[in-house]
Amino acid sequence: MAKAQPLLQVENLVKHxxxxxxxxxxxxxxxxxxVDGISFAISPGETLALVGESGCGKSTTGKLxxxxxxxxxxxxxxxxxxxRVLNRHELRELRREMQIxxxxxxxxxxxxxxxxxxxxxxxxIHKTAAGKNLDQMVSRLLEQVGLxxxxxxxxxxxxxxxxxxxxxxxxxxxxxxxxxVCDEPVSALDVSIQAQVVxxxxxxxxxxxxxxxxxxxxxxxxRLIAHRVAVMYLGKVVELAGQExxxxxxxxxxxxALLSAIPVPDPKIEMKPILLxxxxxxxLNPPSGCRFHxxxxxxxxxxRTVEPDFTxxxxxxxxxxxxxxQPGV
Ligand code: SF4
Numbered sequence: 001m002a003k004a005q006p007l008l009q010v011e012n013l014v015k016h017x018x019x020x021x022x023x024x025x026x027x028x029x030x031x032x033x034x035v036d037g038i039s040f041a042i043s044p045g046e047t048l049a050l051v052g053e054s055g056c057g058k059s060t061t062g063k064l065x066x067x068x069x070x071x072x073x074x075x076x077x078x079x080x081x082x083x084r085v086l087n088r089h090e091l092r093e094l095r096r097e098m099q100i101x102x103x104x105x106x107x108x109x110x111x112x113x114x115x116x117x118x119x120x121x122x123x124x125i126h127k128t129a130a131g132k133n134l135d136q137m138v139s140r141l142l143e144q145v146g147l148x149x150x151x152x153x154x155x156x157x158x159x160x161x162x163x164x165x166x167x168x169x170x171x172x173x174x175x176x177x178x179x180x181v182c183d184e185p186v187s188a189l190d191v192s193i194q195a196q197v198v199x200x201x202x203x204x205x206x207x208x209x210x211x212x213x214x215x216x217x218x219x220x221x222x223r224l225i226a227h228r229v230a231v232m233y234l235g236k237v238v239e240l241a242g243q244e245x246x247x248x249x250x251x252x253x254x255x256x257a258l259l260s261a262i263p264v265p266d267p268k269i270e271m272k273p274i275l276l277x278x279x280x281x282x283x284l285n286p287p288s289g290c291r292f293h294x295x296x297x298x299x300x301x302x303x304r305t306v307e308p309d310f311t312x313x314x315x316x317x318x319x320x321x322x323x324x325x326q327p328g329v
Contacts, residue, residue: 005080006042006043006077007043007046007078007178008041008042008077009077010038010041010061010075010076010077011039011074011077012039012074012075013037013038013064013073013076014033014035014071015069015072016034016072017034018030018031019284033234033235033283033284034057035057035060035061035064035071036057036236037074037235038061038230039237040230040237040240042179042211043211044178045205046228047214048211048228049214049215049222049225049226049228049229049230049243051218051222051232052258055280055283056234056280057232057234058215059183059184059215061215062181062215065098065181066095066181078097078179079094079178081094092126096122096126097176097177097178097179099173099177099180101180102168102183105161105162108168109164109168110156111157113155114153114154115142115151115154115155115156115167116135118171119138119141119167119171120174121171123174128175141170141171141173142170144170144204145167145169145170147163161189161190161193162190162193162197165197166197166200169185169197169200169201173204176208178209179210179213180212181215182212183215184215184217185197185201185214186198187216187217187218195224198221212225219262220263223243223247227243228240228243229243231246231255231258233254233280233292234281234287234291236320238254239254239255239317239319240316240317242316247259249317252320252324253274253292253323274297275297277294277297278294280295288304289303289304290306290308290321291307300322300323303322306322308320308321311324313325
């Protein structure tokens with residue numbers, strides 16, 4: 001059977017933020033290499049999680065995919081179109097199909113607008129509905145995210161964090177998107193509420209065939225929602241695999257360290273804690289060779305000078321590490 005075309009295909013994506021110096025004539029003196037040549041694809045109805053520590057480039061990747069910021073190089077093909085070459089009008093049209101849910105349900109909703117107007121805003125901007133039809137659509141969206149349609153007249157500050165995030169999800173759903181970038185969508189919520197919002201995202205995915213790029217630092221949470229997981233370190237993807245494969249047979253020492261730090265009540269995947277040395281180096285001047293070599297417990301001479309290529313170890317499981325492929329690994 002022919003494989004379905006990916007909905008989103010990202011190839012060699014790079015984002016360097018220039019550092020400039022000088023008051024009158026500014027000169028570039030360096031660059032923060034936030035995203036440094038990453039590739040991945042997402043199929044319709046699939047959840048790909050991007051995980052890694054704070055500052056690894058995962059949120060920047062989410063913004064690049066939606067073209068909220070411009071990439072330095074690389075390609076982003078969404079539904080067969082290269083979004084980097086679209087003009088403003090074309091991009092606006094395409095944005096109907098690509099939405100975002102932000103991390104902070106407290107700061108991402110305008111406190112001066114009612115919840116109904118917040119959800120209606122994208123429908124009005126894209127001239128999708130008006131009048132009574134608009135009210136009906138807002139009511140339906142509130143119901144879809146488990147909120148009472150009568151809440152449309154209330155203001156965000158009258159709601160809890162979980163309810164506000166549901167409003168953010170309703171707004172993202174308004175234009176029937178195919179892809180939603182979920183940027184740490186539950187990390188500001190209480191643990192008890194997190195599962196409810198994750199369940200809602202899963203139900204909506206099943207109902208509408210949504211694809212998610214799910215950005216998170218929380219590997220326990222990602223295990224619940226992701227079909228595949230890409231692990232990022234200092235602007236690079238270091239391992240990408242199906243969820244089951246990654247959690248039961250992580251091969252990159254960084255993935256192993258991240259997983260060893262979370263309590264997992266499953267003896268099959270119990271691991272000895274791996275303590276990482278030092279801090280994450282600066283993306284202004286990342287280490288040569290393998291970027292992880294300054295912290296890796298298995299570092300070898302080659303790691304300091306030669307950047308490891310990706311090795312495919314199983315169907316859909318790729319790892320960038322010199323150890324992989326060696327006898328016994
Ligand atoms: Fe560690 Fe070397 Fe593998 Fe990098 S390439 S993760 S330094 S063993």
